[in-house]
Amino acid sequence: MSAPGNFAIPERGPGIWQPKIQGIVCNWCSYAGADLAGGGRIQYPPDIRIVRVMCTGRLDSLFVLKAFADGADGVLVSGCHFGDCHYLEGNFKAAKRMFMVKRLMKSIGLDDRRFRMTFVSASEGAKWGAVVTDVVNVIRELGPSPITEFKK
Amino acid sequence: MAEKKKATTKKITSKKEDIKKVAPVKEEVKKQAAAPAVKPKATAASAAAPAKTTVGSTTKQDARIGVFICHCGTNIAGSMDISAVQEYAKTIPNVAYVDNYKYMCSMPGQAVINKAIHDNKLTGVVVAACSPRLHEPTFRTATKEGGLNPFRFEMANIREQNAWVHMHDNVGSTDKAKDAIRIAVAKAALLQDLFPKTVPVEKAAMVVGAGVAGMQAALDLAAAGIKTYLVEADTSIGGRMSQLDKTFPTLDCSQCILTPKMVDVGRAQLIELMTWSEVDSVEGYIGNFDVTVRKKARGVISMAEGEARGIVGGGCNGCGDCETICPVIKPNEFEVGMKPRKAIYINHPQVVPLLYTIDFNSCIKCGLCVTTCGEKKAIDLEAKDELVKVKVGTVILATGFDIFPIEKKEEWGYKRFENVITSLEFERLICASGPTSGHLIRPSDGETPKRVAFVLCAGSRDNTGIGKPYCSRFCCMYSLKHCHQIIEKVPGCIPYIFYMDIRSFGKMYEEFYYRIQDEGAKFIRGRVANILEDPKTKNLHVMADDTLLDRPVDMEVDLVVLAAAVQPKEDTNRTRKLFGVSCSQDGWLLEAHPKLNPCGTTTAGVFLAGVCQGPKDIPDTVASAEGAASAASIPIHKGEVELEPYFATCIEEKCAGCGMCVNLCPYSALALVEKNGRTVMEVTEAKCKGCGTCGGFCPGGAIWMNHFATPQIVAQIDAFLLGGEQ
Numbered sequence: 001m002s003a004p005g006n007f008a009i010p011e012r013g014p015g016i017w018q019p020k021i022q023g024i025v026c027n028w029c030s031y032a033g034a035d036l037a038g039g040g041r042i043q044y045p046p047d048i049r050i051v052r053v054m055c056t057g058r059l060d061s062l063f064v065l066k067a068f069a070d071g072a073d074g075v076l077v078s079g080c081h082f083g084d085c086h087y088l089e090g091n092f093k094a095a096k097r098m099f100m101v102k103r104l105m106k107s108i109g110l111d112d113r114r115f116r117m118t119f120v121s122a123s124e125g126a127k128w129g130a131v132v133t134d135v136v137n138v139i140r141e142l143g144p145s146p147i148t149e150f151k152k
Numbered sequence: 153m154a155e156k157k158k159a160t161t162k163k164i165t166s167k168k169e170d171i172k173k174v175a176p177v178k179e180e181v182k183k184q185a186a187a188p189a190v191k192p193k194a195t196a197a198s199a200a201a202p203a204k205t206t207v208g209s210t211t212k213q214d215a216r217i218g219v220f221i222c223h224c225g226t227n228i229a230g231s232m233d234i235s236a237v238q239e240y241a242k243t244i245p246n247v248a249y250v251d252n253y254k255y256m257c258s259m260p261g262q263a264v265i266n267k268a269i270h271d272n273k274l275t276g277v278v279v280a281a282c283s284p285r286l287h288e289p290t291f292r293t294a295t296k297e298g299g300l301n302p303f304r305f306e307m308a309n310i311r312e313q314n315a316w317v318h319m320h321d322n323v324g325s326t327d328k329a330k331d332a333i334r335i336a337v338a339k340a341a342l343l344q345d346l347f348p349k350t351v352p353v354e355k356a357a358m359v360v361g362a363g364v365a366g367m368q369a370a371l372d373l374a375a376a377g378i379k380t381y382l383v384e385a386d387t388s389i390g391g392r393m394s395q396l397d398k399t400f401p402t403l404d405c406s407q408c409i410l411t412p413k414m415v416d417v418g419r420a421q422l423i424e425l426m427t428w429s430e431v432d433s434v435e436g437y438i439g440n441f442d443v444t445v446r447k448k449a450r451g452v453i454s455m456a457e458g459e460a461r462g463i464v465g466g467g468c469n470g471c472g473d474c475e476t477i478c479p480v481i482k483p484n485e486f487e488v489g490m491k492p493r494k495a496i497y498i499n500h501p502q503v504v505p506l507l508y509t510i511d512f513n514s515c516i517k518c519g520l521c522v523t524t525c526g527e528k529k530a531i532d533l534e535a536k537d538e539l540v541k542v543k544v545g546t547v548i549l550a551t552g553f554d555i556f557p558i559e560k561k562e563e564w565g566y567k568r569f570e571n572v573i574t575s576l577e578f579e580r581l582i583c584a585s586g587p588t589s590g591h592l593i594r595p596s597d598g599e600t601p602k603r604v605a606f607v608l609c610a611g612s613r614d615n616t617g618i619g620k621p622y623c624s625r626f627c628c629m630y631s632l633k634h635c636h637q638i639i640e641k642v643p644g645c646i647p648y649i650f651y652m653d654i655r656s657f658g659k660m661y662e663e664f665y666y667r668i669q670d671e672g673a674k675f676i677r678g679r680v681a682n683i684l685e686d687p688k689t690k691n692l693h694v695m696a697d698d699t700l701l702d703r704p705v706d707m708e709v710d711l712v713v714l715a716a717a718v719q720p721k722e723d724t725n726r727t728r729k730l731f732g733v734s735c736s737q738d739g740w741l742l743e744a745h746p747k748l749n750p751c752g753t754t755t756a757g758v759f760l761a762g763v764c765q766g767p768k769d770i771p772d773t774v775a776s777a778e779g780a781a782s783a784a785s786i787p788i789h790k791g792e793v794e795l796e797p798y799f800a801t802c803i804e805e806k807c808a809g810c811g812m813c814v815n816l817c818p819y820s821a822l823a824l825v826e827k828n829g830r831t832v833m834e835v836t837e838a839k840c841k842g843c844g845t846c847g848g849f850c851p852g853g854a855i856w857m858n859h860f861a862t863p864q865i866v867a868q869i870d871a872f873l874l875g876g877e878q
């Protein structure tokens with residue numbers, strides 16, 4: 001299930017753009033799933049940096065917007081499956097906020113594929129690997145964030 | 153490039169200042185004597201009261217963070233350049249000290265942290281090592297021993313989420329580790345002293361499921377002096393084990409070793425038995441679970457209830473007169489449908505409690521049983537479900553398993569061919585108290601079979617998507633036991649075992665396997681591809697590939713026994729949602745750690761016992777039950793538990809009293825109150841579990857989530873995206 005076929009170690013060096021992806025994941029499901037991916041040595045691209053929160057319900061739309069304003073090329077929010085939230089319903093609230101932010105992104109001309117919410121449980125290590133690989137692939141396809149480009 | 157780098161570094165420092173203005177740092181904080189947790193207040197409000205400071209507080213000084221990088225042997229060091237990470241860490245703002253060690257979690261590793269805190273007057277600690285889910289408690293203790301508040305610690309996960317998942321990308325993982333440390337330092341610089349709250353623990357426990365696991369757990373808890381509520385959905389305790397005839401490898405009679413335990417459970421003063429009951433709802437947290445149990449309408453009252461209702465000598469004494477007269481006939485689930493039962497019934501003569509139950513789905517309310525019962529007045533045809541509330545400190549889930557519906561594997565013809573049965577049906581057929589009084593017969597004609605084929609891994613170790621990918625663990629052994637029973641009880645009958653491997657892993661199991669070989673059972677290594685029925689004789693043709701002889705086999709037998717896989721109970725999903733427990737990919741309840749915490753769950757105070765966690769044989773089930781009972785009794789004997797102080801607090805000066813958060817809270821922990829002539833939100837800390845749903849929404853930014861405060865998270869995002877090398 002590790003995905004050496006789905007990604008290659010990219011060429012790196014000065015001036016070569018590497019995607020910056022901000023991950024915000026919940027402690028109980030997705031962070032545990034990401035740990036399980038580690039235990040299972042499931043390989044995925046290293047372009048994501050994780051901020052751990054107790055629940056995706058903690059997700060303030062501000063965090064996503066701040067990340068994009070700071071120049072993130074993508075944001076991944078990941079929590080428990082619906083109905084599995086450690087805090088009953090935090091992921092539903094996060095999903096509502098996600099839709100709101102996605103509409104906002106569209107209206108300012110930012111491709112909403114740059115922001116994704118996924119649901120990875122504590123037992124889905126392989127899924128975590130696949131999700132991150134896919135997110136990185138999509139962001140690589142979309143290229144650098146127009147906000148960073150605009151700032152230049 | 154260099155210019156750009158400079159520019160961004162400047163940017164981050166200026167950002168930091170911004171954040172500090174927003175963040176209520178220690179200076180602006182008033183520690184309240186009543187509530188030990190730090191409450192943020194604006195300077196104006198607390199100017200009058202001088203701020204108390206604790207050891208290592210960052211008051212009036214800049215954050216001094218120590219960074220400790222762990223090699224974890226070669227686990228981390230093998231995938232990245234530790235010295236490059238260390239050199240980089242020295243350049244991060246606020247970092248006062250950087251060190252690395254081979255095993256940071258070891259005693260010498262922790263001593264390094266302890267010494268560094270003292271020598272460098274650190275205000276915060278960052279350890280870059282494994283997952284905080286693994287070693288956060290370890291390093292928090294080390295931080296505390298160094299004289300700092302344990303919540304001044306932040307972990308950078310560079311093993312599970314870096315070294316192990318980027319094993320072939322040295323550059324990528326080194327960069328990621330640098331970023332991870334920078335992000336952790338940014339948070340550590342803004343961390344506050346927090347004080348865990350201790351809550352008392354109710355001196356009672358609940359065990360859900362009264363199979364052998366639940367019974368053992370309840371007996372152990374009661375023996376440890378803890379009041380235990382044992383909830384069972386069926387009419388009697390005993391579970392799956394009470395359906396078995398013999399147990400491997402000792403060939404003990406299952407009922408003979410189980411019934412004394414059942415009687416003990418029934419007799420134990422401290423065990424309150426709730427059969428024919430289900431958990432309806434659960435509220436609260438470790439130490440204080442409020443569980444509502446639905447006592448399903450039974451229609452029959454016990455002698456104790458009879459006494460309570462003032463009926464002299466009343467209540468059910470298990471005489472069975474009602475069963476004799478009841479006109480309704482239904483298939484008996486306990487006998488896997490191979491025997492009839494009445495609408496008023498008991499599972500078997502040794503049930504505990506000895507109390508009849510009316511199946512109201514089939515009862516026609518003719519009233520014959522009421523008349524027969526007479527003066528005992530034990531039967532109440534108008535009985536209704538009853539909700540009982542109990543308060544417990546800890547909970548053990550021992551909900552057991554179901555048999556995989558093996559008819560889904562159509563090639564084996566279960567439910568199409570009469571003479572294809574499951575192992576559980578075989579178990580009842582060979583059992584002396586079963587529907588045939590222990591005479592093995594084939595269902596089609598009642599004849600004694602002469603050739604019996606056992607199909608192992610029926611639905612287990614099956615990657616077709618129809619069966620289960622896992623090994624059900626005990627089918628090999630019970631099938632060997634079945635072979636022995638055939639050889640012992642049915643002279644002239646030959647058992648044939650179709651197997652992939654024989655997994656005889658336990659104590660004396662392999663010896664048992666050899667014994668069965670010697671007794672004359674025939675072993676054919678090969679998975680059964682197809683079973684066909686001779687329509688005239690109802691005999692069965694078992695088609696397989698004998699992989700040892702490398703040729704196909706077509707064997708005519710009289711009876712086929714499928715060792716069907718086990719699967720999680722049908723209502724596992726409901727159970728786990730009630731108690732907030734996750735499940736693994738195959739649907740079994742998920743333990744906190746597969747090796748080091750196999751009885752615990754991610755919900756504090758909820759433990760797992762027996763097969764609900766994954767297939768186990770009886771010895772393993774009992775061992776896990778005793779483990780769970782021991783784990784569940786610890787908080788109760790301790791008398792109090794510490795709750796993580798991650799609860800929400802209201803920054804009253806910013807709160808507009810809109811009340812949007814009140815409806816968001818899943819635990820009703822928030823309320824609007826009048827304070828100093830203004831409406832503001834107030835948090836009931838005992839109810840708050842720290843999810844942060846309110847904090848994620850508050851339009852005024854007036855909710856401060858301890859340890860996950862908005863400035864702290866924003867600092868992490870900024871540190872990643874604005875700091876660092878471009």
